Amino acid sequence: MSIPTQPTDPAATIPAVGRINWRAARAMLISEGRLLARNPGVVLWTVVLPVAAAIILGSIPAVRRPSAGLGGLSFFQLYQPILVFFAITLLAMQALPDVLTRYREMGVLKRLRTTPVSPTLLLFAQLTLILSVAIVCMALMVVIPPLGGAPWPRNPGGFVITYLLGAWAMLGLGMVIASLFHNAKVAAGFGSFLFFVMQFFAGLWWQRPNMPVWLRDISDYTPSGAAVQGLTDSSIGHWPRALHLIVLAVWGAATSRLAIRFFSWE
Amino acid sequence: MPVIEVTDLRKVYGPRTVVDGVSFSVERGEIFGILGPNGAGKTTTVECIGGLRQRDGGAITVVGMDPAQEGAAFRKVLGIQLQESRLPDKMTVVEALDLYASFYPEPHDPAELLERLGMVEQRKTYFAKLSGGQKQRLSVALALIGNPRVAILDELTTGLDPAARRDVWDLLADLRDTGVTLLLVSHLMEEAERLCDRVIVIDRGRVIAADTPEGLAxxxxxxxxxxxxxxxxxxxxxxxxxxxxxxxxxxxxxxxxxxxxxxxxxxxxxxxxxxxxxxxxxxxxxxxxxxxxxxxxxxxxxxxxxxxxxx
The missing domain is CATH 3.30.70.100 (Alpha-Beta Plaits)
Structure with missing residues (x-):
């Protein structure tokens, strides 16, 4: 092996600092995707349950009839948005902090700091992958049930906008967990706790139409409550309320800022 | 002009002065050893040189640059092998080399490095399945993949059995003629004796001896x-x-x-x-x-x- 002669003037070969190295970004994304495919356990477990539940629910005719006890909605209309949001919440609260805290523990992030690319590239690769998996889940939960006779979301635009804002808020929250907790096990524990809190406000156990007014008011200001209501409104043909979209955007912006402020490489 | 010049480096953690006025300089192509007992301040010293720690006093230049600026330009001329840094379990040897090669403008050919490392057979082996010596050789390879002018290797043979240790030493000895300047951190005198052109001994944050290994011995x-x-x-x-x-x-x-x-x-x-x-x-x-x-x-x-x- 011959090591090529080094350039004598370092400045001559070095591009401007801060430019994104797309070749590295692509390589990182491919590499992380490959690792995800080799360790599919967490992600599969995360997505199989809600996707299967949505498909099964959609295939039962009785579930598709409006019910007076559910505020005039059908069981499917009520639960499809909850399940759609269940998947992104689980991915963001569990899978994302898990992989990032483990990379920090292993010194992978610190190791990347010693190269010309920033470890930020790795964070973006992970966010891209997790969001992609979540979007595929969402698509399966929206597209497959209508094949069995369940309704489509009547306002797809509102549905997608709400979903993306909700995903932003959830991934931001996941990043905050990864920033605050440096131990992978502690992060996983806190992520589980937060996941159940989110599901409570989303109405998994106590449906939003049946919540007392004061509790529903609180739920309106949580990312999961706002997102599920926005998705429900969209699926029955309305536009999501501005309040819910603003709540999601504020959560997204605030958690992103916090995560950027407190995330450390080691 | 020296490739690395450290003048009166100081680093303080709370009430503890970890590095207390360390000075030395390394010439191009040298293998320079930083020796000392555990906790002497060796790693902190090289992490300051590598731009991973902010120093509290003194001056450092590496190939004419100040590591505290920590720009991409600096990262391209310096390769670092960190103590206790792992790769994801299911990343293969060749994948790791290809990935890290993509970070640099003029990387080594990963295939060539593999051959040099004697790891062609392991090219598709998962990181978790490598032996300790193979992991360290890969770690050295990742520090060199970007064609650095200076490479810092921190405690690279710690925890290896004697045979694996000699493997890694042979690899480094081969690098001697390539013009890469190596900064080697060790607490093993044998390692220094075998590889280093010059060494300093650091104890409690201070340089207590500076000589060739032969001179010191x-x-x-x-x-x-x-x-x-x-x-x-x-x-x-x-x-x-x-x-x-x-x-x-x-x-x-x-x-x-x-x-x-x-x-x-x-x-x-x-x-x-x-x-x-x-x-x-x-x-x-x-x-x-x-x-x-x-x-x-x-x-x-x-x-x-x-x-x-x-x-």
Missing amino acids: ASVQADQRMSFLPSTPFDLAVLGTLPDVHSVVTAGERIVVIGTDDVASAVIIALHERGISVGRLRVDQPSLDDAFVALTSSDEGSSVAEESVVR
């Missing part, structure tokens, strides 16, 4: 060391005035005297004249390890009270 190896229990306590200065004696140290109740080949007889005669007899006498030729221990022994705590008298 010779300064102690030319000496003989004797230790004994005196029949009665006496003033150590008595020994310090003898022409054959270089230094006198107490280690518990034992007295350790280092000096010329004739030191043993000179000390015994001098003490005999004062009516003191020499019990449990031991005379030996200190090894390089002993030199290191002698240099850094004050770190061992209160059991060794150093009272060195240099002629």
Whole structure:
């Protein structure tokens, strides 16, 4: 092996600092995707349950009839948005902090700091992958049930906008967990706790139409409550309320800022 | 102009001064060793040089750049192998090399490096399945993949068995002629002896010796060391005035005297004249390890009270 002669003037070969190295970004994304495919356990477990539940629910005719006890909605209309949001919440609260805290523990992030690319590239690769998996889940939960006779979301635009804002808020929250907790096990524990809190406000156990007014008011200001209501409104043909979209955007912006402020490489 | 120049480097963690005025310079193509016991400040020193820690005082230049600026330009000329840094379990050797190669404008050919490392057979092996020596060789390869002008290797043979250790040493010895400047952190004298052109010894944040490994060894190896229990306590200065004696140290109740080949007889005669007899006498030729221990022994705590008298 011959090591090529080094350039004598370092400045001559070095591009401007801060430019994104797309070749590295692509390589990182491919590499992380490959690792995800080799360790599919967490992600599969995360997505199989809600996707299967949505498909099964959609295939039962009785579930598709409006019910007076559910505020005039059908069981499917009520639960499809909850399940759609269940998947992104689980991915963001569990899978994302898990992989990032483990990379920090292993010194992978610190190791990347010693190269010309920033470890930020790795964070973006992970966010891209997790969001992609979540979007595929969402698509399966929206597209497959209508094949069995369940309704489509009547306002797809509102549905997608709400979903993306909700995903932003959830991934931001996941990043905050990864920033605050440096131990992978502690992060996983806190992520589980937060996941159940989110599901409570989303109405998994106590449906939003049946919540007392004061509790529903609180739920309106949580990312999961706002997102599920926005998705429900969209699926029955309305536009999501501005309040819910603003709540999601504020959560997204605030958690992103916090995560950027407190995330450390080691 | 030196490739690395460190002047009066200081680093403080809370009330503790971890690096306390370290200065040295490394020339192009040198293999330079930073030695010292655990906790001496070696890693902190190289992490400051590598731009991973902000220094609290002093100046550092690496290929004319200040690591504190920490730009991409700096990262391209410097490769670092970190202590205790792992890769994801299911990343293969060749995938790791390809990934890291993509970070640099003019990387080595990963296939060539693999061959050089003797890891062609393991190219598709998962990181988790590699032996300790193979992991370290891969780690060295990742530090070199970007064609750096300077590479910092921190404790790269720690935890390896002797055969794996020699493997890694052979790889580094081969790099000697390529013009890469290597900064090697170690607490193994044998490693330094084998590889380094020059070394410094750091203890408690200060440079306590700077020489070639041969020079360092010779300064102690030319000496003989004797230790004994005196029949009665006496003033150590008595020994310090003898022409054959270089230094006198107490280690518990034992007295350790280092000096010329004739030191043993000179000390015994001098003490005999004062009516003191020499019990449990031991005379030996200190090894390089002993030199290191002698240099850094004050770190061992209160059991060794150093009272060195240099002629």
